[in-house]
Amino acid sequence: MGKTRKFISINNWPLEDRPREKLLKNGEHTLSNSELLAIILGTGAREESAMDLARAILRKFKAFRNIGQADLDCWRGLRGLGNAKLARIKAAIEIGKRFREEEIKEDRPKIGSSEDITEILMPRMQDLKKEVFKVLLLNSENRIIDILEAEEGTVNQAKPIIREIFQKAMQHSASFIICVHNHPSGNPSPSQEDREFTQALVQAGDILLVKCLDHIIIGNGNYFSFCDEGLI
Numbered sequence: 001m002g003k004t005r006k007f008i009s010i011n012n013w014p015l016e017d018r019p020r021e022k023l024l025k026n027g028e029h030t031l032s033n034s035e036l037l038a039i040i041l042g043t044g045a046r047e048e049s050a051m052d053l054a055r056a057i058l059r060k061f062k063a064f065r066n067i068g069q070a071d072l073d074c075w076r077g078l079r080g081l082g083n084a085k086l087a088r089i090k091a092a093i094e095i096g097k098r099f100r101e102e103e104i105k106e107d108r109p110k111i112g113s114s115e116d117i118t119e120i121l122m123p124r125m126q127d128l129k130k131e132v133f134k135v136l137l138l139n140s141e142n143r144i145i146d147i148l149e150a151e152e153g154t155v156n157q158a159k160p161i162i163r164e165i166f167q168k169a170m171q172h173s174a175s176f177i178i179c180v181h182n183h184p185s186g187n188p189s190p191s192q193e194d195r196e197f198t199q200a201l202v203q204a205g206d207i208l209l210v211k212c213l214d215h216i217i218i219g220n221g222n223y224f225s226f227c228d229e230g231l232i
Helices: 019-026 033-041 050-061 064-069 083-107 114-125 162-171 192-208
Strands: 132-138 144-152 176-182 211-218 223-225
Touching (some): 019 033, 033 050, 033 083, 050 064, 083 114, 114 132, 114 176, 114 211, 114 223, 144 162, 162 176, 176 192, 192 211
Parallel strands (some): 176 211
Antiparallel strands (some): 132 144, 132 176, 211 223
16 A cells, blocks of 8 residues: 655745745745745645645646636636635736736837737737727827727627727827737637728728727637738
8 A cells, every 4th residue: 555645734844945935035936836826825725735736736727828718617626726716816817917918008019010919918818708809009100008998798799889999099199009809719710790890990090090000809829910911
């Protein structure tokens, strides 16, 4: 018979081995994924430390992105993981995604291609369960003024109002806009409704002198650009 592993609480580990103390002493960048996750969890389960639970989660999901995508049913079978811990994990991952957008708003980078847009928005939008429509407001130098969330729709469609989009653009003195929404199915191919909406968006922009440079649809790791396809 194999030997039973003796359980030792993290509180009884040497100080230099405890994730929280390591983070405070050496910085968060020095911790492993398991150690970072263990800090978020706070506690483990009976006869299992927070590190044991963190390792079990990473064995199951492999990567933080997969953790962020996972539905509640996917978490079954993990002992010691109640709603409070699960909420903390989900919140921490969402904070990381939002941080990137906030950083972009502060830096106001110049947009030169559809890839510049998807690098900013895909990490968060490709995993959303509902369609969300965002509008990037650009100045005359194609630098980002702001990123606005126009509307959250159902799982199948979002119907932002064109008038409201351009109203916000003019309030911010934007010269150009780029519209972005996601397809929760993972397939970024535009629907007929997407095509008709884009055409109406471009026409409104021409009248109001706030040009629509692109409409991008984000899928699972890929995207469709109306501009790249010569449709704008």
